[in-house]
Amino acid sequence: MSELMINPGVELRNSQLEIHHFRWRLAVATSFVVLMFSLLFIRFFYLQVVKHEHYQTLAEANRISIVPIVPNRGIIVDRNGVVLAHNYSAYTLEITPGKVENLAALIDDLAALIEITPKDRRRFTKLTEESRNFESLPIRTRLSDEEIARFAANRYRFPGVEINARLFRQYPQGEMFSHVVGHIGRINQRDTEQLEADDRLANYRGTSYLGKTGLEHSYERYLHGTTGVEEVEVDSAGRAVRSLSRTPPVSGNNLVLKLDARLQEMVYRAFGDRRGALVAIEPETGGVLAFVSNPGFDPNLFVDGIDPQNWNELNTSLDRPMVNRALAGTYPPGSTFKPFMALAALSYGKRTPQQVISDPGHFNFGGHVFRDDKVGGHGLVDMFKSIVVSCDTYYYVLANDLGIDNISKFMAKFGFGSRTGIDITGESSGLLPSQEWKMRRFKQKWYSGETISIGIGQGYNAYTPLQMASATATLANDGLMFRPHIVNYVENITTRERTFVAPEPVRNLDLKPEHIEVIKRALVAVNKEGTGARAFAGAEYESAGKTGTAQVVAIKQGEKYVESRVQERHRDHALFIAYAPADKPKIALAVVVENSGFGARAAAPIARQVFDYYLLGKEPARPAKEDDSAAGN
Amino acid sequence: MPPVIRRIARFFTAHVDGLLLSAILLLMATGLIVLYSASNAGMARITSQVMNMLVAITVMWVFANIPPHYLMRLSLPVYALGLALLIAVALFGDVVNGARRWLFIGVTRIQPSELMKIAVPLMLAWYFDRYEATLRLKNYLIAFVFLMVPVGLIARQPDLGTAVLISASGCFVLFLAGLSWRIIGGITVAGLSSLPFLWSILHDYQRQRVLTLLDPAQDPLGSGYHTIQSTIAVGSGGWLGKGWMNGTQTHLDFIPERTTDFIFAVYSEEFGLFGNLILLLLFLLVIARGMVITANAPTLFTRLLGGAVTLTFFTYVFVNMGMVSGILPVVGVPLPLISYGGTSLVTICLGLGILMSIETHKKLVQS
Secondary structure, eight states, X not given: OHHHHHOTTSOHHHHHHHHHHHHHHHHHHHHHHHHHHXXXXXXXXXXXXXXXXXXXXXXXXXXXXXXXXXXXXXXXXXTTOOEEEEEEEEEEEEEOGGGOSOHHHHHHHHHHHSOOOHHHHHHHHHHHHHSOTTSOEEXXXXXXXXXXXXHHHTGGGOTTEEEEEEEEEEOTTGGGGTTTTOOEEEOOHHHHHHHHXXXXXGGGTTOOEEEOSHHHHHTHHHHHOBOEEEEEXXXXXXXXXXXXXXXXXXXXXXEEESOOHHHHHHHHHHHTTOOEEEEEEOTTTOBEEEXXXXXXXXXXXXXXXXXXXXXXXXXXXXXXXXXXXXXHOOBOOGGGGHHHHHHHHHHTTSOOTTOOEEEOSEEEETTEEEEOSSTTOOEEEOHHHHHHTTOHHHHXXXXXXXXXXHHHHHXXXXXXXXXXXXXXXXXXXXXXXXXXXHHHHHSOOXXXXXXXXXXXXXXXXXXXXXXXXXXXXXXXXXXEEEOOBSEEEEEOTTTOOEEEOOOOEEEEOOOOHHHHHHHHXXXXXXXXXXXXXXXXXXXXXXXXXXXXXXXXXXXXTTOOXXXXXXXGGGSOEEEEEEEESSSSOSEEEEEEETTOOOHHHHTHXXXXXXXXXXXXXXXXXXXXXXXXXXXXX | OOHHHHHHHHHHHTTOOHHHHHHHHHHHHHHXXXXXXXXXXXXXXXXXXXXXXXXXXXXXXXXXXXXXXXXXXHHHHHHHHHHHHHHHHHHHOEEETTEEEEEEETXXXXXXXXXXXXXXXXXXXXXXXXXXXXXXXXXXXXHHHHHHHHHHHHHHTTOHHHHHHHHHHHHHHHHHTTOOHHXXXXXXXXXXXXXXHHHHHSOHHHHHHHHHHHOGGGSTTTXXXXXXXXXXXXXXXXXXXXXXXXXXXXXXXXXXXXXXXXXXXHHHHHHHHHHHHHHHHHHHHHXXXXXXXXXXXXXXXXXXXXXXXXXXXXXXXXXXXXHHTTSSOOOOOOOTTTSSOHHHHHHHHHHHHHHHHHHHHHHHHHO
C-alpha cells in the first residue's frame, strides 16, 4: 500500500509483478548465501575433522616453528684488505618484556646472577620504549662462559628470559671511519614501515639491525644478505626438538673500498684535535682515497643501542662529532675559488692570460671599498701572478666583469652547488648563488655589489669539502668529471663474483686545453714560489695547489682582521685544494681546517703529508704542525 | 509503568529491530570473549573495543531513526562527496604501509574508501529507484559506471579488500534490480576469459597473495605465513576446540593479526567445528533477518538498499572466514562485529541501522 503513496504513478499489478520478481531474485541470493556458508562449513569439516590429526600434530604435539636464520652481514675492507667493519658472535642475555610481569623486579633478580650495570639498565629501558612488547631485547651482551652456566642452572626461575647467540657488528678502526663506513642500529618503527613499503620486511625477519648511516646504510641491500628458513619442531615450552627442513641463509656481500685505511689514519692523525675535513679523490676514476671528518665518534657505541648518556654527550658536544663535515658541512671556498674564477674568465673570453691590472690594494664599487689582503696592493698583476700571490683585487674586478649569471653557470658545471652523487647518503648540495636563487630565497633582486665578494670565494657561496675535492679532481683531469665513489667493488662471497662500481663520467666540461694549461701552470707555481711554497719545500714530486681562507664572521668596513682578537670559534677556516703529481695527477684533494686561520699555515701541511705518503709511501715523522711563519691567503 | 518512563522507553526502542539487535549483541559478546583470549587477557584492548561498540551501537540507533526517504535525498550528495574525497586521496593522500589510503583534512586523517562502502549502494539504489518505471539496459550500464569509478580508485590505492567489498555490494544491487540472466551469464563468461588480463594489472604483492594462496609453502616467511599458521589453528581445533584461552597457536604467537583480521583463527582453534557452526548460524540469523526485512521493504530504493546491506554483510563474513581457512587470498577484510577495530565496526552497524530503519518505518506507514 505504501507503494501507492510514495509512487502514485506506478500501476498496481505491475508493481506486484515487480515485487514477485524481486523476491525471486532475493531467494536466489539467499540460496547463494546458504551455498557459500555450506562451502565454508565443508572446509571447516575438512580441516577440523578429516585432517584434524594432521593439523593436531603440527600444532599440538610438535608445533612447527618457522625460524628465520639471520644471514651474516657482509664485511667492509679497504683497498688493501684492512678490515673496517666485521662481525663477531657473542652470547646475549635477552628479555621479552611482553612475557614478563614485573620487569624491574626480574632485572633485580637477574642482577644477582649476572652483572648488570646501571648503564645496561638505562640502555635496556630506552630499547623497551622504542620496541614492540613481544620482541626479545638484549640486556647484556658478551656473556662469559661462567655467566652462561650460572644462568642455565637458574633458567626455570626466569620465564621470558633467554640466552641467544647473536652476531655483532664491530668497527675495529673506531672513530677514524665513523663518517664513511657509518654504523648499524636497531630496526625501529620507521625502518619497519620503510621495509614493508619496499617489500623487504620478510627478509628482515629475525634481524634486529640494519645500516643507519654511511656505507652501512647506502649499501644495505648488498650487505644484508638473504635470510634463511628453518622449520623446526618445538615442544610445548617452545624449545626446538629437531629440524625438519632448512634453507640456508645467503651471506651478504662484502664491500671492498677505494679508500686507503692507512692514508685515512694518517690524515686523521694530522688533524689531531682540530676540527675539519679532508676528501682525497683519484682524478681519473673518481675513487675516493681518503674521507675524513674530524672529530668522529665511536660507531661501536651504536651497535647494541646507544645508552642515553653517550647519546647526549655526542649530541651536545660543541665540536659536533655527529656532523659529517666532509659530506654535509658547507664552507665558503675562499681563495681556492680563484683558479675556477680565472678559468671562467678565460672560457667566457673576459680575460686573456696576459692582460694586466694594477692593484692599488683595494677596489671601489658603488661607494664600497673591497680591500686586498696585502696593504698597498700587489702592483701589476696578470692572471698567473693573481693565482700565485692570491691577489684579491684582480678577482674583484674579474667577478664584476663576468657577472653573477656567468659565474653560477660556469661553477655549476664543476659541480659546485649540487650533490656529487657519492655513494653515501646525507650529502648537502651546498650553495651556488644566482639571481634566481636570491629571488627565491629572499624575494630580493641580486645587487651587483654582491657579485664582487663571490670573486674571492666569500659572500653567499658555500660548498662541501667533497664538492671542492671533486672540482679539483675534475680540473686535474682536464675537465673530465667522474662521480666520486667510495666503494671499489661489491664481492659475492660464495661465487667470488665482483661487481665493480665502475668509474662513471658525469660530464666532460669541454674546456680548452690552453686555458687549463694556464691555470695548472699557476697552481704548480703556488706550491713552488707562492702561498703554498713553504708547505711543499723540498718535495720530490711536482704538485699543484691553492690556499684559501674563509671568513667565519664578517669584518666591518675598514677594520683589519687580527686573529688574536677574535674568539677561537669565530676565527677563519683554513682551506687548501691540491693535486699531484702535476703532470699526471694520481690524487686530488680538498682540506678544510676549521678556525685555523690562513690556509697556507694549517691546511697545506696536511696536504703535503697526504701526497708524501700516497706518492712516496713516506710516513710523516711528526704530526702536521702549523706553519706559523706562512702568510698570505 | 509510569507514562514518562514508557515514553522514554519508546523513544529508545521504537525503531530498533529486536531480533536483529539480539543477534548483533550475541555476536559482539562472542567477539569480546575471543578478543580477551586473543590479546592474552589484555584489558586495554577489551576496554577500547567496548568503547568502539558503544559508538557503533549509537550510530546504529541514530540511523535506525532516520526515515529511508531522508537517506534517499542524501544518496547523491554523499556519493559525490565520497568520490571527491577518493580523487583527493589519489592526488594528495598520505602513504601508509605502501598504500595511499588516507587523506589529511586539517585535524585528522580519514579513509574515504570506508565511506564508499555505504555511499555506493545508496547511490545505486537511489538511481534505480529514480528510473524504476523505465529501466533499460542503458540504466544498468550507467549504474555500472557509478560502481566501477570508485572501485577503480580504491583498487589503485591499493586496497584490494575494500575494492572487493564495494564491488560485491554494487553487483548485488545490479542483480537485485533485475539485470537479465543472459547478461549475467555473458559477463561471467567474459569475466573468466579476462582473468589473464586482470592478472597482468595486479600489483606484484597482490599477485604474490594469489600465488601463495595456491601454494602457501613457497613464501613461508612472507605472505604465506599467515595462511599456513591460521590453517593449522583452524585444523587443530577439531570437533570442540582446545577450550577458551587454551589455543596454542594463539598463545604461542603463531597467528599474526590475531585480534583483527585473523581473530576467527583464534575462535576456531579454541571452540572447534561446533563453535564454528554456532557462529555461522548466528551470522546466518543476521542475514536471514536482513533478507526478510528486504523482502517486505516498501519501495524499490529500500529493497535494493536492504538487499545490498545484507549481502555485503555476508560478503564480509565469507571473505574473512575463507581467507582464514585458506580458500581465499589474504585481503584485509575483518570479521564483522568480532574483529577488533572501530572503523569497520561503525560502518557495519551503520548498515544494520539502515536495515532497522527500513523495517520500522514501514510499520509506521502501515499503522
